Amino acid sequence: MNNFKALVEWLKQALTDKEQFHLGYAAESSEFVRFNHAKVRQAGQVQQASLTLKLINDGRHADLGITLGGEPALDRQRLAAGLQQLRETLPLLPHDPYLLLNHNAWQSQNEQARPLPELGQVLEDISQAAHGVDLVGFYAAGPISRGFASSDGAFGWHQANSFNFDFSLFHANGEAVKASYAGNEWNSAEFARRFQQAREQLEFLGRPLHKLAPGEYRAYLAPAALEEIISIITWGGFSAQAIASKSSSLQRLYAGEQSLSTLVTVDEHISGSLSPAFSSEGYPCSDVTLINAGQGAGQLVNSRSAAEYGLSTNGASSDESPSALQMAAGSLAQADILKQLGTGLYISNLWYLNYSDLPAARLTGMTRFATFWVEDGEIKAPVSTMRFDDSVYSLLGSQLEALTAERELLLSASTYSQRNTASNLLPGALVKRLTLTL
Amino acid sequence: MFEHHATLKKHFSALRTTAEFFSLRYVRESGHYLSVRKNVAAPPHLNHDEGAMLTVRVNGVETYAATHDISLPGLQAALERAEQQARLIKPHALLDLREQRVSSDVADYLSPHLEQAFPSLSDCYQLLGAESAAVPRDERLVNWEVSLGLSHVEQIYLNSAGAELRQAQRFVFPGVNVTAYDGNDSQSRTLGGSNFGQQGGFDVIERFGLVGAAPRIADEALQLLLAPNTPQGPRDLLLMPDQMILQIHESIGHPLELDRILGDERNYAGTSFVKASDFGHLQYGSKLLNVTFDPDIPEQLASYGHDDDGTPASKQFLIREGLLLKPLGGALSQFRAGMSGVANSRASSWNRPPIDRMANLNIEAGDQNLAQLIGGIEHGILMSTNRSWSIDDARNKFQFGCEWGQLIENGELKGVVKNPNYRAISAQFWRKLSAVGDASTFQVLGTPNCGKGEPNQVIRVGHASPACVFSHVDVFGGDA
Numbered sequence: 054m055n056n057f058k059a060l061v062e063w064l065k066q067a068l069t070d071k072e073q074f075h076l077g078y079a080a081e082s083s084e085f086v087r088f089n090h091a092k093v094r095q096a097g098q099v100q101q102a103s104l105t106l107k108l109i110n111d112g113r114h115a116d117l118g119i120t121l122g123g124e125p126a127l128d129r130q131r132l133a134a135g136l137q138q139l140r141e142t143l144p145l146l147p148h149d150p151y152l153l154l155n156h157n158a159w160q161s162q163n164e165q166a167r168p169l170p171e172l173g174q175v176l177e178d179i180s181q182a183a184h185g186v187d188l189v190g191f192y193a194a195g196p197i198s199r200g201f202a203s204s205d206g207a208f209g210w211h212q213a214n215s216f217n218f219d220f221s222l223f224h225a226n227g228e229a230v231k232a233s234y235a236g237n238e239w240n241s242a243e244f245a246r247r248f249q250q251a252r253e254q255l256e257f258l259g260r261p262l263h264k265l266a267p268g269e270y271r272a273y274l275a276p277a278a279l280e281e282i283i284s285i286i287t288w289g290g291f292s293a294q295a296i297a298s299k300s301s302s303l304q305r306l307y308a309g310e311q312s313l314s315t316l317v318t319v320d321e322h323i324s325g326s327l328s329p330a331f332s333s334e335g336y337p338c339s340d341v342t343l344i345n346a347g348q349g350a351g352q353l354v355n356s357r358s359a360a361e362y363g364l365s366t367n368g369a370s371s372d373e374s375p376s377a378l379q380m381a382a383g384s385l386a387q388a389d390i391l392k393q394l395g396t397g398l399y400i401s402n403l404w405y406l407n408y409s410d411l412p413a414a415r416l417t418g419m420t421r422f423a424t425f426w427v428e429d430g431e432i433k434a435p436v437s438t439m440r441f442d443d444s445v446y447s448l449l450g451s452q453l454e455a456l457t458a459e460r461e462l463l464l465s466a467s468t469y470s471q472r473n474t475a476s477n478l479l480p481g482a483l484v485k486r487l488t489l490t491l
Numbered sequence: 492m493f494e495h496h497a498t499l500k501k502h503f504s505a506l507r508t509t510a511e512f513f514s515l516r517y518v519r520e521s522g523h524y525l526s527v528r529k530n531v532a533a534p535p536h537l538n539h540d541e542g543a544m545l546t547v548r549v550n551g552v553e554t555y556a557a558t559h560d561i562s563l564p565g566l567q568a569a570l571e572r573a574e575q576q577a578r579l580i581k582p583h584a585l586l587d588l589r590e591q592r593v594s595s596d597v598a599d600y601l602s603p604h605l606e607q608a609f610p611s612l613s614d615c616y617q618l619l620g621a622e623s624a625a626v627p628r629d630e631r632l633v634n635w636e637v638s639l640g641l642s643h644v645e646q647i648y649l650n651s652a653g654a655e656l657r658q659a660q661r662f663v664f665p666g667v668n669v670t671a672y673d674g675n676d677s678q679s680r681t682l683g684g685s686n687f688g689q690q691g692g693f694d695v696i697e698r699f700g701l702v703g704a705a706p707r708i709a710d711e712a713l714q715l716l717l718a719p720n721t722p723q724g725p726r727d728l729l730l731m732p733d734q735m736i737l738q739i740h741e742s743i744g745h746p747l748e749l750d751r752i753l754g755d756e757r758n759y760a761g762t763s764f765v766k767a768s769d770f771g772h773l774q775y776g777s778k779l780l781n782v783t784f785d786p787d788i789p790e791q792l793a794s795y796g797h798d799d800d801g802t803p804a805s806k807q808f809l810i811r812e813g814l815l816l817k818p819l820g821g822a823l824s825q826f827r828a829g830m831s832g833v834a835n836s837r838a839s840s841w842n843r844p845p846i847d848r849m850a851n852l853n854i855e856a857g858d859q860n861l862a863q864l865i866g867g868i869e870h871g872i873l874m875s876t877n878r879s880w881s882i883d884d885a886r887n888k889f890q891f892g893c894e895w896g897q898l899i900e901n902g903e904l905k906g907v908v909k910n911p912n913y914r915a916i917s918a919q920f921w922r923k924l925s926a927v928g929d930a931s932t933f934q935v936l937g938t939p940n941c942g943k944g945e946p947n948q949v950i951r952v953g954h955a956s957p958a959c960v961f962s963h964v965d966v967f968g969g970d971a
Binding site: 093113219300413418419 | 531532533534535536537538539540541542544553554555556557558559560561562565569572573576577579580583584585586611612613616633634670672675676677679753754755757758759761762842843844846878879880881882883884885887888890892910912914916942945946947948949968969970
């Protein structure tokens, strides 16, 4: 944090009276280990730090991403060069009618520095647990920092240590079960317990495959499967700009033309999550109810959308996607899932979802990892990979029978460019009809 | 160009290690993304990124350390971290790479027209603004955007065996998108965006046809709004190049990646329906199918001289007359599998390690022009411009959707249809290839957005293809 503060102080004194700035900071020191056949396939470490500088002058503004060099004098030099580049750029630009600045000097600070496990210990635990099983997986660990400062005196800092071991166990027949162990305190016994649960599921996968014909089936979607549906909806689904420009898959929900089941209440709940409580645009993030008892409610509004559409910003990210989404729990007890499903599909995960018809919120995707055929409340056999094609208004609307009372906190394992801090807290969903097509 | 080369070489020669092999891959990337949405210029996003990845081999175990600190102490510290990790990993390592050969090549590779300056930021905005303003006034046109991405990438690879490989490339990504809405349905048309990018300079924008494109794209969006839904049922399917690239990517490219076949990606991107034993034996497609790894089309996105492990790249047939010949596997995967492959070990940047990636993966042109392709279809549909893609983790059962459809009856193009989707199984689909377009239908396209790997990496890949016809494919529309 001190390095970032020093850069902020330098920038403040370098500005002219007419200039304003936003300065974002992102850094991580990550240990990455990928496994194949229960051995280490590839391992390495990444240290990276970068700034995002926005310079504003007379209604014009531009953003510049700068990778830092890790040495204070060099970092100041790069920031100075970046400032100069933006000063030369701004006169080339028109005024931006959608520039909406936050002049509040808000302060936000969140630091968590629990010690991370030694890699040697982690490797030993994984090696022991995976004895005799075909494990494939990925371990990512280390500190992550995010910062924000503005010329108006706003300052946010978020720093957290975390690890995420995302893994699959493969049966010799090619079927697999997926699991993860993530958090900020590695507990060998807890890890062994999680691993054992996955091993037990793997045993079911050794049974002969139950071949399904395309058709309509009752189905239970475990939280990780429901997460795939929720994740694709978040591609613009809750975005104020996407809703206004008719590219949101939930535009009919927000127009009041469609509704979901009254069981469905969805919130963006940043407070207490693993994500920074401030946006890269300089606004503190608010908690927002996005869907209330099946009806479209709040939207995710960043400052640009707020200016363009006359809305109030709630500190949404530049792409107006959620980062700490929660779905309200239902009443279906964990122990009753198979019994209430009766005969149908138990789907642990879905994969590679996309839209068949976006305005109609009609989705397609695949089953993947531990999908079972259940008869009279008992798991009978694994099911071969199947494609579904169905509408959100059906799956989470007319055909939604129940949501589970227990919810699962699913931490993002995404590492595109940098380790992701997003999370979803979701129940499982029992649906009366899921349409399989291939 | 390559202004850090001398310093890096000096630093590299000063590094101290007990590793039997080590390398340094430095990447510097700068560029901008500009867009004008509904005649309002969005603020530009500029970027400067640089850093280096050190890779060491200690007792046959390779590990990497990537750092944003490219001073000599920074590089030395990274090298030591990698060495330390290699020793820690040793008892758990999957691979023993003591016998794997390394590159000692010395070469440079440059994008075409790199010496020509790119238009200034204000000229670019003027171009985008003029195209945005050319979208006609129609209350049904609710959103449109004209965009331009530009990226300069320099890479310098040095290793302890004497390799010295330098690449300087410039990538250009123009795009136009228009959305029309009638109070119930919305339909979009796109030119470029994630379907197009090339190496070069302003020539890329000229080839792309940005100037004058927006009114046509807007008109097509309005046509879709008025069009009926795509009818359901089997039809012969004519895919235009801007959908063929997605078809090639998902159902030839990914299943032929050797690291998937070796199981590395089973936890994330998935596996493959192709087995190592299929190469040389499997009839992947009809006799008309010829697929190449081709790094030699200068403007294509993934043309290069060497891959990121230092292996020289050359054109190779992966599938010839439908027969599967070679995987997309770089030097490491070839060493592991005992198979020949191609130079496709690639990293998205300095902070991610090279893995098997698609590069330029193309279908060779056939012998029929577009009129002949259409003329040969009795009951069919033309589809263009991908908008939806979904395929299973073994890259077999797929469902793809396009923006634009046109029915074909008795050898003639008929009316426009909206929401054209089709589904099939890769292992059977390519055997239904019944006609391949000639050079007049061939387009050099690509995407900046191919995701794979743990840690995740998104990389540019090139695909060039003629229009192609597939017989008797399951086609259907949407709900709207």
